[in-house]
Amino acid sequence: MTDEARLQCLEDVAEIERLIMDYARHLDARDLHAYSRLFCEDGEWSGNTGHAKGPDAIQAMLEERLPPNPPAPGPTSRHVVSNPVIDVDGDAATASVTWALIRRGGGEDEPELALLGHYDDVLAREDGRWRFKSRRAHIDIPDRPAAP
Amino acid sequence: MSVDDRLRRLEDVEAIRRLMLAYRSCLDAKDIRGYAELFAADGEFVAGDMHARGPQAIFDLVDGMRGTLLTDRGGDDVHIVANPVIDVDGDRATADSMWIYIVRGEGDVPVLSKIGSYHDVFTREDGRWRFLRREAPTVIPAL
Numbered sequence: 001m002t003d004e005a006r007l008q009c010l011e012d013v014a015e016i017e018r019l020i021m022d023y024a025r026h027l028d029a030r031d032l033h034a035y036s037r038l039f040c041e042d043g044e045w046s047g048n049t050g051h052a053k054g055p056d057a058i059q060a061m062l063e064e065r066l067p068p069n070p071p072a073p074g075p076t077s078r079h080v081v082s083n084p085v086i087d088v089d090g091d092a093a094t095a096s097v098t099w100a101l102i103r104r105g106g107g108e109d110e111p112e113l114a115l116l117g118h119y120d121d122v123l124a125r126e127d128g129r130w131r132f133k134s135r136r137a138h139i140d141i142p143d144r145p146a147a148p
Numbered sequence: 149m150s151v152d153d154r155l156r157r158l159e160d161v162e163a164i165r166r167l168m169l170a171y172r173s174c175l176d177a178k179d180i181r182g183y184a185e186l187f188a189a190d191g192e193f194v195a196g197d198m199h200a201r202g203p204q205a206i207f208d209l210v211d212g213m214r215g216t217l218l219t220d221r222g223g224d225d226v227h228i229v230a231n232p233v234i235d236v237d238g239d240r241a242t243a244d245s246m247w248i249y250i251v252r253g254e255g256d257v258p259v260l261s262k263i264g265s266y267h268d269v270f271t272r273e274d275g276r277w278r279f280l281r282r283e284a285p286t287v288i289p290a291l
Contacts, residue, residue, distance in 0.1 A: 010158055021233045072290030078246060078263060080230045102263055109289040111263045
């Protein structure tokens with residue numbers, strides 16, 4: 001590999017890691033416009049909330065189905081994202097990521113670990129920026145049937 | 149951007165990531181002197197109503213948290229740093245991340261005690277990255 005190709009690969013991994021973190025940040029802030037723009041024009045999201053294709057459809061689905069995330073005393077929640085494994089191949093990439101949802105406990109003002117799962121991602125470079133081509137969100141604990 | 153600039157950017161992001169981890173390792177080891185030295189000469193630390201500026205004032209504030217907001221002894225509490233988003237612009241940088249605070253609970257079990265966020269501004273001082281400002285608000289519990 002040339003020095004240029006090696007450098008590009010490191011930059012690509014860093015940018016995809018950033019994309020994965022921006023996803024959690026925009027989602028928890030319920031900035032669903034910014035969140036949906038992290039997907040390709042034909043990017044797909046699937047999980048327990050449903051399935052949608054394209055940024056506008058993804059935004060509309062989450063606006064309809066995702067509960068608000070109010071600060072205290074509301075049921076505040078945060079996605080914790082870890083263990084990213086990213087493989088880049090030119091203008092395409094794949095990633096797997098662990099996520100955990102921490103929320104304010106029922107009736108108690110303390111954090112509780114509510115859900116644990118993983119993401120399977122396909123990424124693509126579109127207009128010079130990495131975006132999600134598809135993201136499949138799986139819940140692993142508690143054990144639930146896979147999303148259709 | 150030149151190859152040199154591109155390498156520098158990657159190195160800066162990595163150095164800042166290390167600084168964020170040094171912060172938690174000093175704090176959790178109760179090396180509060182080492183912790184305070186991670187701040188710039190006029191660096192600020194803000195958590196809720198608490199505020200301090202400069203390494204000595206920050207040392208005094210955080211050392212005073214031992215036995216109350218922090219465990220007194222190293223090894224009895226851990227900060228996990230997650231979801232880092234780091235932006236570098238020359239000799240300044242900013243970051244957002246999350247902290248998850250776990251303590252040794254009754255019966256010697258790990259207890260998820262608190263979570264919060266960090267909002268940071270960094271400066272390159274004498275060739276090393278330092279905190280110019282760190283805000284560490286708690287998200288849960290609401291306090």
